[in-house]
Amino acid sequence: MSSVPAVLDWSELDARAVDTARLLAADAVQKVGNGHPGTAMSLAPAAYLLYQKVMRHDPADPHWAGRDRFVLSCGHSSLTQYVQLYLAGYPMGLDDLKSLRTWGAQTPGHPEVHHTPGVEVTTGPLGQGIANAVGMAMAARRERGLYDPESQESPFDHRVYVIASDGDVQEGVSGEAASLAGHQQLGNLTVLYDDNKISIEDDTDVAFSEDVAARHEAYGWHVQTVDWTGGADGYAEDVQALWDAYAAAAAETHRPSLIVLRTIIAWPAPNAQNTGGSHGSALGDDEIAATKELLGFPADRSFVVEDDVIAHTRSARDRGAAAHAAWDEQFGAWRAASPEQAELYDRLTARRLPDGWTDALPTYEASEKGVATRVASGDVLSALAPVLPELWGGSADLAGSNNTTPKGQPSFLPPERSTGKFQGDWYGRVLHFGIREHAMGSILNGIALHGPTRPYGGTFLVFSDYMRPAVRLAALQQLPVTYVWTHDSIGLGEDGPTHQPVEHLASLRAIPGLDVVRPADANETVAAWQAVVEQTERPAALALSRQNLPVFPRGDADGETWGDASLTARGAYVLLDADDPDVVLVATGSEVQLAVEARGLLAAEGVSARVVSMPCREWFERQDAGYRDSVIPPQVRARVAVEAGVSLGWRDVVGDAGRIISLEHFGASADFARLYDEFGITASAVAAAAHDSI
Amino acid sequence: MSSVPAVLDWSELDARAVDTARLLAADAVQKVGNGHPGTAMSLAPAAYLLYQKVMRHDPADPHWAGRDRFVLSCGHSSLTQYVQLYLAGYPMGLDDLKSLRTWGAQTPGHPEVHHTPGVEVTTGPLGQGIANAVGMAMAARRERGLYDPESQESPFDHRVYVIASDGDVQEGVSGEAASLAGHQQLGNLTVLYDDNKISIEDDTDVAFSEDVAARHEAYGWHVQTVDWTGGADGYAEDVQALWDAYAAAAAETHRPSLIVLRTIIAWPAPNAQNTGGSHGSALGDDEIAATKELLGFPADRSFVVEDDVIAHTRSARDRGAAAHAAWDEQFGAWRAASPEQAELYDRLTARRLPDGWTDALPTYEASEKGVATRVASGDVLSALAPVLPELWGGSADLAGSNNTTPKGQPSFLPPERSTGKFQGDWYGRVLHFGIREHAMGSILNGIALHGPTRPYGGTFLVFSDYMRPAVRLAALQQLPVTYVWTHDSIGLGEDGPTHQPVEHLASLRAIPGLDVVRPADANETVAAWQAVVEQTERPAALALSRQNLPVFPRGDADGETWGDASLTARGAYVLLDADDPDVVLVATGSEVQLAVEARGLLAAEGVSARVVSMPCREWFERQDAGYRDSVIPPQVRARVAVEAGVSLGWRDVVGDAGRIISLEHFGASADFARLYDEFGITASAVAAAAHDSI
Structure with a gap:
């Protein structure tokens, strides 16, 4: 497990870099005339700590397998990330910051994966990022299990860091995911919650007075609070205290960590601080000038980055290169010692399917009595489990109905969570999402984003509605997630209208980039799974029947010629x-x-x-x-x-x-x-x- | 506020009636061959207590305005309610129980409002019922404020009771709603959580190990735990303890109450108890026979209801009539003392709009520069606020963007929750949902179900996805809820693809019974609101622009004849x-x-x-x-x-x-x-x- 160094090295240059980051954010929003400056300003120290002092990453290789992952759950504060990518030396220039939120820019309004190097995930719809990160943390554990389950330390150990906002913790999807993260003992996950008590309707106390820390403790999290508002002289950005919290979180191996960081939004802007306006609007030239003066920057110049500051922050590249080199050595040793797993690593990294994998697929004889397509789907999963270790998933408490459990496979669970029905294995592959469809959708996205595995998740088709924000993001991010949505029509019968999808096939077809697949019989179901597995850049939804469907003859039969199921x-x-x-x-x-x-x-x-x-x-x-x-x-x-x-x-x-x-x-x-x-x-x-x- | 009597009167007949209820549930599922017997069996004492000892209701008048409301959030356990409706003497016969889950029956798989007398809400999709109940509890307070804000006791005080399952508390929507309920200090809400540790994937410990009680305490709830599994002789259904908890909940006026009731599902079925199978499958003839023997019922007969038992339970009618008569007197006194409010009461109860209400609506001059339709919508709300006190609503933290705040109106908030921007009033009308779109949707449904007010809620159109399960249920239940969905296209601009709806208009049009309204200019917006307010049995979605749209001329102008906006x-x-x-x-x-x-x-x-x-x-x-x-x-x-x-x-x-x-x-x-x-x-x-x- 990557860990945070023992001592914080914090200089005047670091402090100057943080102030530089705040002003770059304010300037960038001011230039385009719209955006979200406030959080990027007040969170600059926290983000800087992560990118410069805490995370293991290499600006020269944003896809390095050994990197820690970073998720900006509050995607509206995209500058929090863009500015750090710039300072650390990712492919991000000052000109990119200047073209914020304009056509074709490297710096869209919300971070977009596959678009901006160093951005791991597309965020913006609130709550998703936390749940994505839970998926990433699960994927990291599964990856470790696939490649290197036995060793004490491994090149496949890394952490997942999240910065989240009030909105993220208010959204139900993050609660669902946090509950599951506690259950799964995801010690590799650290969420920083920016408790600034301001959202768009200004003071969050208008709608939000729960005890977030206590709630996460109830989920089984390791919770720390760092209050920058409590200083004797007023607001004090105690980076050492936050650093210590990061270090304690990294040292905690069997509980996810929440760090509640109490901040004042838009700090230190003299008038805009602690206002709802600073959340989502440009500060105005006067306010920015006043802030610059306060921080000892020239009030009349924008996008100021002093040479010694950028030289200092760009040392992140050297640290990244060193960490990368050390990892390469560790990785090389693992490779040499683990030729079979290395072969798997190479195959999965290349997103290649093994030769002859389709030999495992079942075929069905023609039958009037037939087979439910959900049953055929379950057969496929059982058949593929030994052949495709990358394929894993489960259900939102409907495993038996969705036929999502491949036979004889252990559950992905801390062993002490084993139940009478399901054997848990720290590195298992059957996922139990609980009755949390939305988190399931977002976690599947996180798993797919992390790679290299291929996740699937099941519920009734009608409850695709609960997952819809996550499904949209899967399509937008071109993630190879597979939905196993059974009970796909009034054919589910007695449970009635609340459980019978009617509008769902149409409404899912409306989502650009999502393939909606509704096979007619068992053999079409097999062919559909094959086609879905062969795709690597699109999500697919399987709509499967509860009821038996006849298995059609194929080829010449009954005096007719039947089309081949492979044409599916x-x-x-x-x-x-x-x-x-x-x-x-x-x-x-x-x-x-x-x-x-x-x-x-x-x-x-x-x-x-x-x-x-x-x-x-x-x-x-x-x-x-x-x-x-x-x-x-x-x-x-x-x-x-x-x-x-x-x-x-x-x-x-x-x-x-x-x-x-x-x-x-x-x-x-x-x-x-x-x-x-x-x-x-x-x-x-x-x-x-x-x-x-x- | 209606309250629970001081002493529990519990006889052998009550105990026999509870056992009768269990067996009716088991028999009904067995007869149709599918359904959910387990919870209905083990929760029979809790449901019986509510219907026979706790709630104020009148089986002869399911729509009595003075009744306590009941929400079966775990709708799959519909027999929990159907059997109590039968025992208490609602229009529900043994034949109805025998025709469970069959075409045209009074007893569909999940409870359906407008279909079965005594059912207040259609439930089934988990988590919704809790959130609906939060809406009902808010509506009850608003109703009190509209009709009778000053008196100490009022005919408009009543409680909202919920029975909920593991699934309900796992779903994120219930967490969102519970957080808001704590914030709103909804002392009129009691949720019984059936903590039976079994869901469809059997032992909930496979996915669910959080501390539900502590989580709700973090939300600011009053939490009690009653454990029926902890008796010295094993499982003991301590009805007195549960009764005491109901009474303590009713006595708590400023916090919503959660009662965690630890049960064993399908109790006392000798083999099926405590199994996932009993959740969603018929028990089988042998198991039912064994259960009947255990309870001293004839093993070879089904649907047995002894005469003295039904006579005893039907005394609920007499108690209901007496309570109703007492209420009528209280109501009459209020009517006499409050003629103006009584007129409002009559108008709202008849779902009638006041004469000349449309006079208040704004009109707009033709203008090329134009007006954003969201702004016109906000003008309509401000104009109608004084005329239609029944119209109330708010936003999921986007009030300023959605233009959902009518000018000069107080917020629906405990006064001590007032913020710099929003003045709180216990009986106010501006709702602040926080960043909780899903709960907003479900709460709107609860408000509409409770009646007689007309709720609306706003967010960006793209986030209609977060609310979709609730929107579907609004359509299914024909609820006059209005969605104010602004930023309705790529016209929102810089926030980018995560915030730009593309597929939403199509996917919402796919929902049967939902009107999707996208006005072209300010005057169409006014006409759209008018048409929406005039409808009482359908939800409507307004899709409104962020950007200015030209206001078209109407009638003869510029050498053309323009169609009238009223044609909208x-x-x-x-x-x-x-x-x-x-x-x-x-x-x-x-x-x-x-x-x-x-x-x-x-x-x-x-x-x-x-x-x-x-x-x-x-x-x-x-x-x-x-x-x-x-x-x-x-x-x-x-x-x-x-x-x-x-x-x-x-x-x-x-x-x-x-x-x-x-x-x-x-x-x-x-x-x-x-x-x-x-x-x-x-x-x-x-x-x-x-x-x-x-």
């Missing part, structure tokens, strides 16, 4: 064709069987219908026009789409002449067969719609 | 017409100005275009076909839709020949004008699309 990866394909079809029937998931049945009804009436299974519209849209037209011929205008959800979006597929069999209202509590019947989602409805459309 | 209520209307148009341009919100400008560009090229402003697709769909065809003539196939979001759903409007100017990817951090330009959402793009479409 193309997003849509001809499952059952007709010569010169009169109508094309398009369906997803459990409704494909209705299209197949309707085709039979229509055939008896002399109407020839093609059945298209369309498990993933996003994948289909990525095919070339030739393939797309071969599946849904432009000249066949008679089309019917059937899906047990709202019709929103299906007009694009069926066109003006088409018909849509859908559900435009909430469900009800009854057995699923009755619901399909009552709500008119039936083969005969599809056949009637086909007649309408022709 | 019809969902879409012709804003600017053309003789025999070649193309129809449809737009919403801030993009309507682009359609107007494009019309000018097209006119210069000899193309005549009609501009349709479509602020609310749901309202438009509710118009008759004649009106709809008059706005978008079927014979004009050339159409363009423009909206700064994903195109999903717009094909329905523009048809096969139409074109859609949309945004199919996330936004970026820059000023908004640059973004519109870079992303091609411009008047010239609309004009070019019109040419394409013709």
